[in-house]
Amino acid sequence: MEYKQCSKCHQLKVVAEFRKGRKQCKGCIAARRAAYNAANRERIAARIAAYNVANRERIAARRAAYNVANRERRAAYNAANRERIAARLAAYYVANKDRCLAYKVARRHGKIITKYTKQFFQTLSFGSKLKTQNENEQNNENTNS
Ligand SMILES: [Zn+2]
Numbered sequence: 001m002e003y004k005q006c007s008k009c010h011q012l013k014v015v016a017e018f019r020k021g022r023k024q025c026k027g028c029i030a031a032r033r034a035a036y037n038a039a040n041r042e043r044i045a046a047r048i049a050a051y052n053v054a055n056r057e058r059i060a061a062r063r064a065a066y067n068v069a070n071r072e073r074r075a076a077y078n079a080a081n082r083e084r085i086a087a088r089l090a091a092y093y094v095a096n097k098d099r100c101l102a103y104k105v106a107r108r109h110g111k112i113i114t115k116y117t118k119q120f121f122q123t124l125s126f127g128s129k130l131k132t133q134n135e136n137e138q139n140n141e142n143t144n145s
Pocket of ligand 1: 006007008009010024025026027028
């Protein structure tokens with residue numbers, strides 16, 4: 001087996017413990033990254049949040065496309081991990097009860113039919129079948145008169 005010495009911890013390690021072309025072992029690189037992340041937690045969170053806001057439509061469209069393209073794969077995963085997923089959702093619900101209830105209410109009142117979902121289905125060109133609640137109400141008025 002081929003060995004290499006880490007320039008940081010100075011231990012002699014198997015080459016597989018190093019990324020190609022790196023002088024520090026994977027363990028030392030991971031430790032450095034973890035220390036950086038811990039020291040810059042707020043800055044990193046703010047950067048990610050800003051990115052997510054600026055790219056909201058793009059992210060939602062990509063996620064929706066992924067979900068459609070991987071429907072069978074997701075169904076298989078969900079079936080294989082049913083208990084684990086249920087436990088995670090239950091724990092989330094307990095920890096975020098107010099948030100969950102607010103979401104549920106907003107959804108019921110049609111405030112979250114996500115224009116992103118709608119936009120995505122429009123790009124698939126059968127979007128004309130999807131209507132927001134307001135449009136449905138308008139159509140009902142038209143057929144009634
Ligand atoms: Zn090392």
